[in-house]
Amino acid sequence: MEEYLRVSEVIDWDHPAILETAKTIAAGLDSQKAIAQACFEWVRDEIHHSVDYQMNPVTWRSSDVLKHKTGYCYAKSHLLAALLRANHIPAGFCYQRLSLDDNGAPYSLHGFNALYLPEVGWYRVDPRGNRPGVNAQFSPPQEQLAFTVRLPGEADFPAILAEPLAIVVEALQSQKTWDSMLGRLPDVCLKAAEHYGLMS
Template sequence: MEAYLKVSDIINWQYPEIIQLAQQIALGQETVTAVARACFEWVRDEIRHSVDYQLNPITCRASDVLKYKTGYCFAKSHLLAALLRANRIPAGFCYQRLSIDDQGAPYCLHGFNAVYLPEMGWYRVDARGNKEGIKAQFTPPKEQLAYNVRLPEEATFPAILADPLPIVVEALQSQRSWDAMLCYLPDIALASAKDYGLNTINPLSSASPTP
């Protein structure tokens, strides 16, 4: 479980402003689940999605997401993981493969989180940001993610990774504007998912052994 609490260059939760915010969000919350929900709702509602608001710069590190108050779904998941880890709550990274226009190819990855709740185990949450047609919530044990898989080449991968996917980090760090990023959205074909560890089964129930 320590892997899901670690600090890294991207999930730099020991950054003073992140620790301060994590403590502020947790203040007055009585349970781990309440803290996790408060962290989720803060990132979902206070960090503006880069495309929805057409904002620059493209952020990646958790500290930059907090500094600029904007990010793609991946970047928002980096900050949420940082806030959770700063509160000693294990957090990991999850991905879906989705059609960009809901019609088929091209496809791209979508990033979100899983948080470990003492009473139930791993629980997936999506802090992408709500808008018309998207209503992600924190309602354990029921999951309510931003997107549903509908097409044969779409997938919600079962893996809960301790680190963001390198191809996601590379994509975010290589682009300088929200519209340029739209042309370089990362994707992994279903046939290649196992090469990235995305097909690893991480059971999401309280009866599951702690990883």
């Protein structure tokens, strides 16, 4: 589990603001499950999804997501991983490939998390933020993600990665505004999924 607890450039959970927030969220809670749920709900509800709220800047580093209180789904998953790891809960990254308009191409990756609880094992959660038609919840062992795969070009990749995909981080780093990012969302075609480690 060590690799799912590491500090990195993207998941900078040793940043003082993240450590303080993680401590505050966990205060008074006596189980990893309760702390994991509190961290998930905090990121889901308190950090604004860039598109839903049309907010800038485009964030990618966990501490910047916390500072600006906004991020795309990927960035929100980076912050949730940081808060979980700061509370000694292993956390990784998961991806789906989804249609942007629910009608086929174009497609893009959607990012969320998996966390490890001793009594449950790996459990996937999606902190992107709820809105009409999106109702992600924390209710292990029952999974309730924001989106389900329905179309032939879509995919729910099984891998739980210790670090976010490089193409996701690079896409976030390349854009400054939410609307420019919306036109350049990262994608991985189904044939290339194994190359990116998404099938393991």
